[in-house]
Amino acid sequence: MARPREFDEGTVLDAAMQCFWTGGFEATSTRDLAERMRMTPASIYNAFGDKRALFRRALDHYIAQTLHKRIARVEGCPSPAAAITQFLNDVVERSLDDPQNRGCLLVNSAVEASHDAEMREALAGELEQYEAFFRRILAAAQAAGEATTAVSAEDGARQLLATVLGIRVLCRVRPDRDLLAGAANAALTLLGLPPLPANGTLSE
Amino acid sequence: MARPREFDEGTVLDAAMQCFWTGGFEATSTRDLAERMRMTPASIYNAFGDKRALFRRALDHYIAQTLHKRIARVEGCPSPAAAITQFLNDVVERSLDDPQNRGCLLVNSAVEASHDAEMREALAGELEQYEAFFRRILAAAQAAGEATTAVSAEDGARQLLATVLGIRVLCRVRPDRDLLAGAANAALTLLGLPPLPANGTLSE
DNA sequence: CGTGTTTTAGAGCGAACGATCTAAAACGGG
């Protein structure tokens, strides 16, 4: 057969993800990537194609690793209302926890890489999944009498999605607890949902 | 004296702003700028210093031209409640009107250029102005009985700010009226404010 | 109409970019 690979794909994708997360697509050079991934340029191009393809793989890695896990984590909540609150708490706490204030790679990519049609579609699809998650769980909360019915589950979900994205923008330049938690709490309160825990506590 | 400049500063700053708005800071080259501004590289560097300084000037130009004007436009509204609604309507309509889906240069810059400390402070200061605007006008609406007091004006303003920023992220990849207007309308409805006009109408 | 001063034009600087080339290295199968 052939010479086996010396790298673990998950590990190097994680390293690439960190690079792109910190610097964005354009400002991250292939040399930055090679150093962080501990691979030579030739190995990177042999394994992943080009920089753009590597970025897409790193973004998929981020989505599977960070975003889908966050959804899965709150699915086990005792009530739909508590799930939404915990989701927002998670977003706020992770935003404040990062000393580099990198925000969310999905949001950063949506803003930076939207000129790439293929990328834009992938990002749109992911955002639709989040909207659908909010819609489903908010509808359940409404049915259980735990959330207001002053707005439809559709619009309430859109509002929650926009709020989360807005918090992820704000944390890039104003990583301030009062600001981020205030925005989240107002959304929760107005929807009739429980507020964030008093002290910032990051579950798990 | 000396040879007079052949360019109008406002005109070339507008051209530079368009470049950065479309492509972002990193992806816009000095040659792109020179072509769009109709100036030679030497003239640009003589007049503005370097690329980063030009970007700051272009961003200031955008803020004065687009954002401050939007605030000034809604200040003349008959009621504070109507002013907030018109502001959100303005954001939604401009988001949908742009065939390039460039969103908001302030938001794009907050996400891309937050690693630059000086830039981050300038962006944070600008976002604070928007928060203060929402806070002031929401407090007035509450005092007039036009908005709910279920949340404080402080948190309500933070929520409105996050919603606007979120809409600006969404419009980059999902320029969909139902999505953007739904998010805005949910925020307005929950705050007890009038909804957006039924048909998308861009005032003035 | 020189003279001094600033802005133009356009070539081009060194550095960094994304990507590739040549070989050596590391395996499994016959």
Place this chain on the structure above:
DNA sequence: CCCGTTTTAGATCGTTCGCTCTAAAACACG
């Protein structure tokens, strides 16, 4: 134990980057 295949390493490809250089051009002033 070579053979075929793939991955490594490191140099380096051509291009583009941000930026600067030399001169000519365009004014105000004495």
